[in-house]
Amino acid sequence: MALINLSKREIHCKIVYYGPGRCGKTTNLLYIYNAMNNQARGKMLTIETKGERTLFFDLLPLNLGKINGFDIRIQLYTVPGQVIYKATRKLVLKGVDGLVFVADRLKVRHGKNMESLQDLHRNLLEYNLTTEEIPIILQFNKCDLVPTPIPTLTKEELEIDLNSELNTKVFEAAATKGIGVFETLKEISKRTIQYVATKHLSTKLSG
Amino acid sequence: MADLVLTTSVLEETKIQIENVLIQAGVNTVLLIDEAGNVVAACGHKTCDLDMTSLAALAAANFGATSQIAKLIGEDDFSLLFHKGKKDSVHFARISTDLILVTIFGESVSLGLVRLRVAQLAKTIEKTFGQNN
Ligand SMILES: Nc1nc2c(ncn2[C@@H]2O[C@H](COP(=O)(O)OP(=O)(O)OP(=O)(O)O)[C@@H](O)[C@H]2O)c(=O)[nH]1
Ligand SMILES: [Mg+2]
Numbered sequence: 001m002a003l004i005n006l007s008k009r010e011i012h013c014k015i016v017y018y019g020p021g022r023c024g025k026t027t028n029l030l031y032i033y034n035a036m037n038n039q040a041r042g043k044m045l046t047i048e049t050k051g052e053r054t055l056f057f058d059l060l061p062l063n064l065g066k067i068n069g070f071d072i073r074i075q076l077y078t079v080p081g082q083v084i085y086k087a088t089r090k091l092v093l094k095g096v097d098g099l100v101f102v103a104d105r106l107k108v109r110h111g112k113n114m115e116s117l118q119d120l121h122r123n124l125l126e127y128n129l130t131t132e133e134i135p136i137i138l139q140f141n142k143c144d145l146v147p148t149p150i151p152t153l154t155k156e157e158l159e160i161d162l163n164s165e166l167n168t169k170v171f172e173a174a175a176t177k178g179i180g181v182f183e184t185l186k187e188i189s190k191r192t193i194q195y196v197a198t199k200h201l202s203t204k205l206s207g
Numbered sequence: 208m209a210d211l212v213l214t215t216s217v218l219e220e221t222k223i224q225i226e227n228v229l230i231q232a233g234v235n236t237v238l239l240i241d242e243a244g245n246v247v248a249a250c251g252h253k254t255c256d257l258d259m260t261s262l263a264a265l266a267a268a269n270f271g272a273t274s275q276i277a278k279l280i281g282e283d284d285f286s287l288l289f290h291k292g293k294k295d296s297v298h299f300a301r302i303s304t305d306l307i308l309v310t311i312f313g314e315s316v317s318l319g320l321v322r323l324r325v326a327q328l329a330k331t332i333e334k335t336f337g338q339n340n
Binding site: 002003004007014061091 | 209210211212213214215218219241242243244245247258261264265267268271272275305
């Protein structure tokens with residue numbers, strides 16, 4: 001749920017990075033955090049287990065500046081990808097305004113990617129939401145592994161697995177190196193703000 | 208869950224209500240948040256020292272998790288959500304369907320008083336938001 005504060009002229013939106021365990025959701029946020037200056041970013045909050053796996057969520061608040069006189073505040077969240085954290089994933093999705101589905105290019109994660117997307121659809125439905133309504137884009141992460149001997153999925157395979165129904169924009173990324181990270185963030189921010197603004201404000205925002 | 212569009216009048220009125228009912232009673236900080244973890248209003252003299260964004264996100268997550276625990280054991284919701292610290296304590300309360308009121312108070316204020324005032328405030332805030340949405 002977006003929050004529009006007409007008094008302070010602020011728009012707050014929530015963007016959630018979803019995807020299977022170890023696909024690189026937290027790595028995306030860490031890269032953004034390290035690359036942005038202090039004025040644009042807030043404190044990064046992570047709730048993780050000892051082994052670096054996200055236990056509840058990560059949160060990175062961003063200040064994207066002004067559009068049409070409104071201050072745009074975006075909260076980036078990640079869900080815990082491990083299957084056992086189904087209940088917490090659903091909680092993090094509460095009030096979502098935009099989604100990035102991060103898929104893993106590792107061949108061994110083929111099934112996990114699809115399972116996670118199904119899980120996302122189910123959780124959204126429980127809030128009466130669908131990916132047709134909420135803006136969503138795909139990120140195929142770990143593309144740096146493609147030229148290595150480690151078996152990876154081709155872009156086409158991932159498109160068939162994940163994008164036949166969604167039919168949305170895809171970004172190839174290597175989150176550890178920052179490749180594709182800001183491209184993904186820019187696109188989902190734009191779509192999310194547009195989505196929220198057209199719902200509530202008569203003027204169309206462009207950015 | 209519907210988006211929240213806050214007008215200046217609703218915000219101002221809510222803040223005045225929080226000031227009169229809770230801050231006047233000696234409470235340190237009051238945070239009104241939505242279920243997504245956004246700060247709707249922050250009142251009190253300690254708001255600058257606290258990381259409100261993190262506090263709101265964690266409070267919403269904590270509140271959501273506790274509601275789910277209630278459901279798992281067959282309760283609708285817990286009637287009291289309260290963390291007691293050495294100096295300061297935190298009290299959480301649901302207001303209408305998608306707002307949460309977080310009250311932080313020291314030893315000088317009793318839990319009983321906080322609960323009473325929060326219950327009173329819940330009704331007025333609900334009314335203020337109801338009229339404008
Ligand atoms: N080679 C490579 N490794 C990556 C990339 N992105 C992330 N990783 C690694 O993958 C592992 C898991 O990354 P995380 O960001 O913690 O994964 P996550 O999606 O947050 O995982 P959960 O919190 O369990 O859901 C880490 O060891 C990362 O360094 C990438 O682009 N390329
Ligand atoms: Mg993680």
